[in-house]
Amino acid sequence: MTKSLKILDEKKLVSVNKPTRYTGHEVNQIVKDPNTVEVRMAFAFPDVYDIGMSHVGSKILYHVVNQLDWAAMERVYAPWPDYEALLRREGAVLTTLENRTPLSEFPIVGITLQYELTYSNILTILDLGNIPLLASERTNDDPIVFAGGPGAFNPEPIADFLDLVVLGDGEEILPKLLTIYRTLAKESNGRADRKAFLESAAELEGVYVPSFYEASFSEDGTFVGIQPHNTKAAMPVRRAIIKDLDQTAYPDTLILPYGDVIHDRAMIELFRGCTAGCRFCQAGCIYRPVRERSLSTLIKQAEVLLQSTGYDEISLISLSSMDYSQIESLIEHLLQKYGCQGIGIALPSLRVDSFSVEIAEKVQQVRKSGLTLAPEAGSQRLRDIINKRVTEQQIMEAVSGAFDGGWSGLKLYFMLGLPGETDEDLVEIIALAERIARVYRQKKRRGKLRISVSVSTFVPKPHTPFQWLGQIPPEEIHRKQRLLRNLVRDRAIELSTHDVNTSYLEAIFSRGDRRLSSVVKRAYELGARFDGWTEHFRFSLWKQALEECQIDDAKYANEAKSLASVLPWDHLDSGVRKEWLIDQWNLAEKGIETEDCRFGPCSLCGVCMDYDVRNLLQKEEQK
Amino acid sequence: MRILLEFTKGPSLRWISHLDLIKVFEKAIRRASLPVALSQGFNPRPKMSIALPLPVGVSSEGEYMELELAEQMDHQELCDRLNRQLPTDMKIQKAFDLSDNSPSVMSQVETSDYLVHVPFADEWNEEVANAIQNLLLKAEIQIQYLSKEGRVKTLDIRPGIRSCAWLKDQALIFMKIETSSRLFIRPQFVLQAITEILHKPQWSIEEIDIHRVKINLNPKIQVSMQA
Numbered sequence: 001m002t003k004s005l006k007i008l009d010e011k012k013l014v015s016v017n018k019p020t021r022y023t024g025h026e027v028n029q030i031v032k033d034p035n036t037v038e039v040r041m042a043f044a045f046p047d048v049y050d051i052g053m054s055h056v057g058s059k060i061l062y063h064v065v066n067q068l069d070w071a072a073m074e075r076v077y078a079p080w081p082d083y084e085a086l087l088r089r090e091g092a093v094l095t096t097l098e099n100r101t102p103l104s105e106f107p108i109v110g111i112t113l114q115y116e117l118t119y120s121n122i123l124t125i126l127d128l129g130n131i132p133l134l135a136s137e138r139t140n141d142d143p144i145v146f147a148g149g150p151g152a153f154n155p156e157p158i159a160d161f162l163d164l165v166v167l168g169d170g171e172e173i174l175p176k177l178l179t180i181y182r183t184l185a186k187e188s189n190g191r192a193d194r195k196a197f198l199e200s201a202a203e204l205e206g207v208y209v210p211s212f213y214e215a216s217f218s219e220d221g222t223f224v225g226i227q228p229h230n231t232k233a234a235m236p237v238r239r240a241i242i243k244d245l246d247q248t249a250y251p252d253t254l255i256l257p258y259g260d261v262i263h264d265r266a267m268i269e270l271f272r273g274c275t276a277g278c279r280f281c282q283a284g285c286i287y288r289p290v291r292e293r294s295l296s297t298l299i300k301q302a303e304v305l306l307q308s309t310g311y312d313e314i315s316l317i318s319l320s321s322m323d324y325s326q327i328e329s330l331i332e333h334l335l336q337k338y339g340c341q342g343i344g345i346a347l348p349s350l351r352v353d354s355f356s357v358e359i360a361e362k363v364q365q366v367r368k369s370g371l372t373l374a375p376e377a378g379s380q381r382l383r384d385i386i387n388k389r390v391t392e393q394q395i396m397e398a399v400s401g402a403f404d405g406g407w408s409g410l411k412l413y414f415m416l417g418l419p420g421e422t423d424e425d426l427v428e429i430i431a432l433a434e435r436i437a438r439v440y441r442q443k444k445r446r447g448k449l450r451i452s453v454s455v456s457t458f459v460p461k462p463h464t465p466f467q468w469l470g471q472i473p474p475e476e477i478h479r480k481q482r483l484l485r486n487l488v489r490d491r492a493i494e495l496s497t498h499d500v501n502t503s504y505l506e507a508i509f510s511r512g513d514r515r516l517s518s519v520v521k522r523a524y525e526l527g528a529r530f531d532g533w534t535e536h537f538r539f540s541l542w543k544q545a546l547e548e549c550q551i552d553d554a555k556y557a558n559e560a561k562s563l564a565s566v567l568p569w570d571h572l573d574s575g576v577r578k579e580w581l582i583d584q585w586n587l588a589e590k591g592i593e594t595e596d597c598r599f600g601p602c603s604l605c606g607v608c609m610d611y612d613v614r615n616l617l618q619k620e621e622q623k
Numbered sequence: 624m625r626i627l628l629e630f631t632k633g634p635s636l637r638w639i640s641h642l643d644l645i646k647v648f649e650k651a652i653r654r655a656s657l658p659v660a661l662s663q664g665f666n667p668r669p670k671m672s673i674a675l676p677l678p679v680g681v682s683s684e685g686e687y688m689e690l691e692l693a694e695q696m697d698h699q700e701l702c703d704r705l706n707r708q709l710p711t712d713m714k715i716q717k718a719f720d721l722s723d724n725s726p727s728v729m730s731q732v733e734t735s736d737y738l739v740h741v742p743f744a745d746e747w748n749e750e751v752a753n754a755i756q757n758l759l760l761k762a763e764i765q766i767q768y769l770s771k772e773g774r775v776k777t778l779d780i781r782p783g784i785r786s787c788a789w790l791k792d793q794a795l796i797f798m799k800i801e802t803s804s805r806l807f808i809r810p811q812f813v814l815q816a817i818t819e820i821l822h823k824p825q826w827s828i829e830e831i832d833i834h835r836v837k838i839n840l841n842p843k844i845q846v847s848m849q850a
Contacts, residue, residue, distance in 0.1 A: 015829060027709075310650030
């Protein structure tokens, strides 16, 4: 900290796009005097402010930490390339929004891992924040870099940059980590000793310290296993789980962002976890079991948030909000209380059935919105393989209800490259859209029909029943996308597909191991930034980095692994047992469905037994 | 009933765009539970309009906003309640009643007063003072600027310069310029003319500080303000 760091003169912001991404001063931000708190933490969201400010997890942690009178959390987002260039031109350091403090002056910097395509931005943040990129190069004067979020369940591709990874729910474990830090910092009268902190932290359930483990590879570069070499390091690392979400803290206010933020509205989290059991879905595995908040808690939270923010829209979020036990009562209440004030309700995750559409219809009487349904696969056979548990009849009832309810546009989400997929299944995607169009035309409505069919490319994810699979090769993705495009005849159907190289890169990292850290670093040095943004993504840089690091990318992205092989994330316990994943994979191959354990029998995923938790539904509660 | 609010937007908030400012007010009004009149339509909004958009990067201590209330409210209480909800560095200074037949405040903007800090002006003290004097003696001042569409345009700004002075002690340039719908002069245009007289390169936008001191409305509206 002896090096004096230059803080950017605000006047220079006149040359960047959307300067308020970097200036803070929003209503409801929490600015604490650094001299009055014992532990300061910076929270980094490795994407642009407009995205980061929409993320509810960050808001929860911001609230939880700032509730502590001895701790403070400040925010920082990935600098957009124009701002990065400005900082570099001026030789200035990246700072937090609240106190404009350089990142390197925080004892702790936390990073949320939301998707693989933000990895290069993590390095931008560390680098411009004056923090050594490699954990092994950090000294006691440098911040301790935490990571969490869904990406923490396979942090191996970026393990070299992280000091500590939190698996699972953050709101209880983060204060515990800060408390450990606080105690050690008091003892040493300054910054806590790094090693002492990491060893002490590693004893908490949910903490993974990558440097305490060593990965080994065979001569041909195949991952063979990972072993701890520190007595404090757990094997496997268990997940932090909140048993009862209703008892945990939730923000009583939200920072009101400037600019065009993706989701600029109040939000309440109905529940965490989902047991619908879609076999491609990582969130459906790593957040089990379902933990609902009570109706009365949610009603209170909605009231407090709307009052403290002045938002005119509230979003009911979860992995599948229509599955909330009290969804009808909740919506009834919100509509009655806020509908007349013009406050709308947003339902980000609809189920494909007529019930969901009816609810959506009720809600849109206050505020109009589009309608999105995700059948995921075109044919029943393939939907059975992925355990989507949606029938053709349900789809038709849902869309028919939607057209009756006044919608003339519809968005449908599908995936291509799913296991067991044939060209016939792709034909079925377009055929399904055509059948939907026919339903609309039979109703002889006036509005012009628009069906937007979005087909993304399947990326196999760790801790899912499809974790052993490779992604289909890029040429095959191209071919399937072409095939789809050639099938579209109906002018009401608008097809969109995802960039092939982007999905390919995701696949490389999704199931990657530690050897990929060097690739991320090299790609960053070559200039990779904002890889999730078409206007910034440059695959050639990644290709070059992969080559220079002698990584066989196709092997990472496309090769299937045997059920018996050791996986790079096997030492991280997501809660579901491997036997269950194997079981689910076998059922997928046979096209046999598994019921949702909320409503049907337990399928023995193991989380309830191994973690002493259970699905917590609010059915019994009285209105 | 219509209310005219005079407010400030301090330096720390100068990066907030005009559209964001409107959002800040809308949410603050809702949090303050002010009895505002709402617009018709599917997504009703408080009926309000800002007299003159403040460009990004410019601070101000004299902005105007018109607000329509659905029921009478004490001015002091209105200001207090709204001020509690506004970001620090932003404040409602005063509230006035506007008569029902008064034209929109937007249409009544005539001129604006600015204070501009420019680099090196201390060193060029004499020269800047002379250049400004020179400027005011001219009958016409043609400047070229880039329109929003990216086309080069020429404009005589002299009729729009009502006064301009070098405040030696504070090292600031003061200017009162027309900012009406008929003729809209940006402070940068005047600076451009000054540097041309000085035979110096133009001040870079990153180096200057522009502050709006006040907006001058048509005196007629002022009268109805008192009423």
